[in-house]
Amino acid sequence: xxxxxxxxxxxxxxxxxxxxxxxxxxxxxxxxxxxxxxxxxxxxxxxxxxxxxxxxxxxxxxxxxxxxxxxxxxxxxxxxxxxxxxxxxxxxxxxxxxxxxxxxxxxxxxxxxxxxxxxxxxxxxxxxxxxxxxxxxxxxxxxxxxxxxxxxxxxxxxxxxxxxxxxxxxxxxxxxxxxxxxxxxxxxxxxxxxxxxxxxxxxxxxxxxxxxxxxxxxxxxxxxxxxxxxxxxxxxxxxxxxxxxxxxxxxxxxxxxxxxxxxxxxxxxxxxxxxxxxxxxxxxxxxxxxxxxxxxxxxxxxxxxxxxxxxxxxxxxxxxxxxxxxx
Amino acid sequence: xxxxxxxxxxxxxxxxxxxxxxxxxxxxxxxxxxxxxxxxxxxxxxxxxxxxxxxxxxxxxxxxxxxxxxxxxxxxxxxxxxxxxxxxxxxxxxxxxxxxxxxxxxxxxxxxxxxxxxxxxxxxxxxxxxxxxxxxxxxxxxxxxxxxxxxxxxxxxxxxxxxxxxxxxxxxxxxxxxxxxxxxxxxxxxxxxxxxxxxxxxxxxxxxxxxxxxxxxxxxxxxxxxxxxxxxxxxxxxxxxxxxxxxxxxxxxxxxxxxxxxxxxxxxxxxxxxxxxxxxxxxxxxxxxxxxxxxxxxxxxxxxxxxxxxxxxxxxxxxxxxxxxx
Numbered sequence: 285x286x287x288x289x290x291x292x293x294x295x296x297x298x299x300x301x302x303x304x305x306x307x308x309x310x311x312x313x314x315x316x317x318x319x320x321x322x323x324x325x326x327x328x329x330x331x332x333x334x335x336x337x338x339x340x341x342x343x344x345x346x347x348x349x350x351x352x353x354x355x356x357x358x359x360x361x362x363x364x365x366x367x368x369x370x371x372x373x374x375x376x377x378x379x380x381x382x383x384x385x386x387x388x389x390x391x392x393x394x395x396x397x398x399x400x401x402x403x404x405x406x407x408x409x410x411x412x413x414x415x416x417x418x419x420x421x422x423x424x425x426x427x428x429x430x431x432x433x434x435x436x437x438x439x440x441x442x443x444x445x446x447x448x449x450x451x452x453x454x455x456x457x458x459x460x461x462x463x464x465x466x467x468x469x470x471x472x473x474x475x476x477x478x479x480x481x482x483x484x485x486x487x488x489x490x491x492x493x494x495x496x497x498x499x500x501x502x503x504x505x506x507x508x509x510x511x512x513x514x515x516x517x518x519x520x521x522x523x524x525x526x527x528x529x530x531x532x533x534x535x536x537x538x539x540x541x542x543x544x545x546x547x548x549x550x551x552x553x554x555x556x557x558x559x560x561x562x563x564x565x566x567x568x569x570x571x572x573x574x575x576x577x578x579x580x581x582x583x584x585x586x587x588x589x590x591x592x593x594x595x596x597x598x599x600x601x602x603x604x605x606x607x608x609x610x611x
Numbered sequence: 612x613x614x615x616x617x618x619x620x621x622x623x624x625x626x627x628x629x630x631x632x633x634x635x636x637x638x639x640x641x642x643x644x645x646x647x648x649x650x651x652x653x654x655x656x657x658x659x660x661x662x663x664x665x666x667x668x669x670x671x672x673x674x675x676x677x678x679x680x681x682x683x684x685x686x687x688x689x690x691x692x693x694x695x696x697x698x699x700x701x702x703x704x705x706x707x708x709x710x711x712x713x714x715x716x717x718x719x720x721x722x723x724x725x726x727x728x729x730x731x732x733x734x735x736x737x738x739x740x741x742x743x744x745x746x747x748x749x750x751x752x753x754x755x756x757x758x759x760x761x762x763x764x765x766x767x768x769x770x771x772x773x774x775x776x777x778x779x780x781x782x783x784x785x786x787x788x789x790x791x792x793x794x795x796x797x798x799x800x801x802x803x804x805x806x807x808x809x810x811x812x813x814x815x816x817x818x819x820x821x822x823x824x825x826x827x828x829x830x831x832x833x834x835x836x837x838x839x840x841x842x843x844x845x846x847x848x849x850x851x852x853x854x855x856x857x858x859x860x861x862x863x864x865x866x867x868x869x870x871x872x873x874x875x876x877x878x879x880x881x882x883x884x885x886x887x888x889x890x891x892x893x894x895x896x897x898x899x900x901x902x903x904x905x906x907x908x909x910x911x912x913x914x915x916x917x918x919x920x921x922x923x924x925x926x927x928x929x930x931x932x933x934x935x936x937x
Contacts, residue, residue, distance in 0.1 A: 332796035439884045469652035470823060474867035474880035481876055496797060499826070503869035503878065540801035542826035544853055544870055549830070554805065555798045558766055 287359065288457050288490050289321040289344070289377075294353035296339050300563070311562045313339040315514040316353070319507075321458065324484065326491040328505035328522075330498060330537065334559050336514040337494045341462045344492060345379045346370060358457075375405055378451040382463035384443035388435040394421070394446055395431040401453045416453070424449045424479060441472035445479065452483065460492045465500065477504060498541045502526050510534045513562060513570040520595025530597040533571050535609060551609075569600070577601045614785055614817040615641040615664070615702075618678035622656070622663050624671060631888045633659045633672075635841040638915075641785060641817040646808070648828030648849070649821045650864075651838035654885045657821045658707075660838075661787045665704055666694050682784070700730040703783035707790040709770035713762040719773045720758030726780045745776040750806060768799035772806070779810060785817040793822070804831055825864060829853055837861045840886055840896040847921040855930035857923040859901050895925070903927050 296314040314336045321327050329337050342348040344355070346364055354361055357373060364370050381387040388397060398417040402408055408416070418428050424445040435443060444464060451459055461480070465473040481504065484491060495501050501508060501522075508525040510518040510533065518531040529535045536553045543549045555574045560566055569587050572578040579601075587598040601607050617639040623630035634656040641647050649657045663674045666686065679686045681702065686694060706712040714722060723742040727733065733741075739758070746754035749772040762770060771791060778786055788807060792800035808831060811818045820832055828835055828849070835852045837845045837860065845858040856862045863881035865871055872878045883900040886892060895913055898904040908926055915924040 332798060441884060469885070470825065470864055471652060471867045471881040472884060474869075474878040475882070477869070478877050478880055498797070499869045503872065536798060540797040542824065542830045544826045544829045544865065544868060548870060552801070554801060558768055558799060559796075 285322045285325070287320045288323050288357070290356040290359075291320075291344070292318050292354040292356070294318065294340070294343060294355065295351045296336075296343055296348060297351045302563070309563050312514045312565070313562065314343065314350075317509075317511075317516055319509060319516075319519065321490045321492060322506075323457065323490050324488040325506040326484065326493050326504055328493045328495060328501040328508045329511060330495060330501055330508060331511035332496065332559055334513070334562060335511040337496075337511060338462060339514075340511075341379060341460050341492070341494055344458075344460055345377055346374060371405070375454040376456050377458045377460065378454065378456040379460040379462065380444070380447050380451050380464045383467050384440055384447050385467070387447055388443055390435050392434075393431070394426075394433055394435070397435075397446065398431075398450055398453055401450065405454060420449045420453060423452075423483070425475075439472070440468050441476055444468060444476050448476075448479065448483070452487070455487075456489070458490045458492065460494070462494045463496070464493075466495070466497065473500075480504070498537060499543075510537065513559065513565055515570060515598065516589055517571065517599070518595055518597040519589065520597075524594040528594045530592045530595055530602050530607075530610065531599050532575050532577055532601070532607065534597075569598075577606050579606070612683055613640045614643045614645075614682060615639065616678055616680040617664065617676060620660060620663060620674070620676040620679065622659050622668055623673050623675075630673070632841055634663065637838075637841075637843050639664075639836065639843075641819060643784065643817055644812075644815045645834065646811060646818045646820060646832045648832030648835045649819060649838060650823065650825055650828055650835060652823060652864075652885050654840065654887065655838040656841035657838050658789050659841075661704065661789055661819060661821055665702060665787065666698055696730075699726065700781045701783055702785045702787065703778035703781070704787040704789065705771070705774050705778050705791050708794050709767055709774050710762065710794070712774055713770055715762050718759050718761055719765070723758075723773070723777050723780060726777050730781045741780070742776075745780055746773075748779070748810070749773075749776045750802075751776075767795050768803065771795065771803055775803075775806065775810070779814070782814060783816060785819070786811065787819045787821070789821045790823070791820070792827070793824075800827075807831075825853075825868060826870065837864070840891065842896060842924065843915070843922075844897070844925070845923045851921065857917075857921075857928040857930050858925050859903055859927075859929060860897050862929055863900075863902075903929075 294314060294317045298311045298313055299308045300311055302309050317340060319327060329340060331337055343350050362369050362373055395417050398420060399413045402413045402416060418431060421428065421430060426445055465476050468476060483489060493504055505522045507521055509516055512533050518534045525534060529538055536555045539550050539553045557574050560573055566573050568583040568585055572582045581600050587600050589596050589598045592602050620634060620637045621632055622634040623632045625631050637660050651657050662668050668674050676687060720742055723745060724738045727738045727741055742758055743754045746757060751757050751772055792803050795803060820828060822828055832849050835847060835849050836843055839860050845861050856865060866879040867881055869878060881900055886896060892899050894909040894911055898908040913924050913926045915922045917923050
């Protein structure tokens with residue numbers, strides 16, 4: 285299986301002003317994230333708001349440049365400061381945004397929206413562009429007459445289909461989906477997820493699927509990366525994460541996700557408090573303020589991602605066998 | 612006697628003759644100490660029906676109800692002033708977006724104390740003491756200093772706790788929570804739902820929990836009401852309703868959840884979308900999307916059948932006792 289994208293120790297730090305005459309603070313929105321993405325597979329990124337999921341999406345789509353770290357595309361490091369290389373690279377990495385009501389230009393017809401990437405990146409004639417746009421509309425389950433309509437004439441699910449179609453116009457190898465179904469109703473959510481799965485199979489797409497909804501992640505992902513305050517706390521295959529979660533945070537996330545079937549529910553772990561401010565992260569393990577297993581070491585040293593029985597996790601308590609649920 | 616008894620509640624908007632019924636003949640009873648979950652997709656009328664119960668539907672919206680009784684008292688017969696006494700006092704509501712429900716110009720203390728002042732009065736010192744007590748109840752650390760915080764200084768979870776504190780300030784008998792956790796993260800959602808259920812048990816309140824998240828009500832509610840396009844399509848006790856749904860829409864909603872398709876690559880999606888204001892079909896409203904629909908369904912509207920506890924609005928209900936078809 286070919287690796288299409290590899291991230292090594294990716295970092296993004298933002299400088300923010302804290303007030304007049306006060307020193308600038310450094311927010312570590314993303315602090316050392318590594319993963320590899322394979323063709324035809326989905327990597328899910330989960331975590332609460334403020335954990336760096338969307339920053340990661342911006343780095344991967346090269347909307348923002350990383351502060352540090354390397355992005356390898358098909359085994360090669362690309363110089364993304366070079367505009368022509370960047371333009372070439374962007375054809376292969378596309379993104380779908382969360383809110384289909386905000387991501388489509390209300391003044392443009394669907395046809396224009398779909399053809400815009402072709403105008404910028406290719407020299408197809410108008411007739412060829414239209415042909416490609418119509419073919420893509422059909423692929424995402426829309427009808428040819430929709431070509432001449434405006435975004436406001438469509439429902440949320442249809443708009444998200446259009447956004448997906450736009451993302452696929454350049455035949456990308458990688459599609460970043462930033463919470464693609466969280467703005468949709470349950471029954472429509474299933475339609476769009478099915479479409480994404482079908483397209484992946486047909487086009488051998490690699491997905492980076494960003495979501496906070498673990499039940500959707502469980503359905504769509506091959507590998508799962510759990511993030512907390514800019515760092516990866518656990519990384520593993522779907523089976524590892526969902527059947528044998530190692531990190532206390534992963535476990536808390538899983539137990540907080542409501543389930544219909546009583547048999548699927550696991551013992552609740554209630555986290556106290558909230559995500560600490562990224563401006564002022566705790567020393568040691570970032571999770572120590574909310575973790576019931578934290579001891580002195582967790583408040584002093586920062587754990588690294590290490591291999592455990594199943595997944596990779598960043599927690600001292602696993603090696604020290606302090607976690608009740610793993611015994 | 613039930614705490615809240617609603618019969619044939621309809622809310623319509625628009626001119627006579629062409630009026631659009633956002634809520635269509637909804638029946639609802641809530642007993643003290645009971646958690647009733649109302650589920651449905653957007654546009655199903657869940658929020659509008661709760662606003663109608665609160666008396667918050669303004670002109671040009673029209674509210675009709677055969678019966679709208681709270682503790683045996685006819686809410687429709689009351690004067691606006693008398694009704695206002697009950698709203699916010701004995702019936703309280705929590706809204707979906709905590710950040711936009713709080714007034715950004717006043718401290719949270721002011722806003723909580725306002726609720727107490729309107730309904731209970733008392734000296735300023737007493738009100739402040741009561742507000743601190745309320746913040747403690749909803750689990751806010753350092754309540755004395757938090758009282759002087761402005762909404763923008765609080766996170767989403769904290770703001771929702773403040774909203775809950777305001778709602779329970781006058782010890783309501785009925786609390787309506789409209790999507791109380793939709794804007795929040797899962798771990799915070801779990802905290803807020805726990806808090807709501809703890810308070811509900813402690814004060815023996817009736818709680819109406821409105822949400823689109825089926826799994827959430829499955830864990831929290833005693834009884835479920837499923838709404839589709841303004842109508843109640845199915846009601847029943849939570850375990851029965853989720854184990855053996857009788858309405859095809861409930862079944863389809865459950866099927867479309869990823870949890871129901873574990874191990875399968877495709878989800879069982881329901882085609883189409885909820886009909887809007889101008890494209891409501893004749894007959895059963897689900898008929899264009901329903902896999903079991905027949906000509907009969909497209910022409911005639913089904914009546915709700917079954918016991919008071921377990922009702923379904925369908926000509927061909929699923930999972931009938933005695934039939935083996937699943």
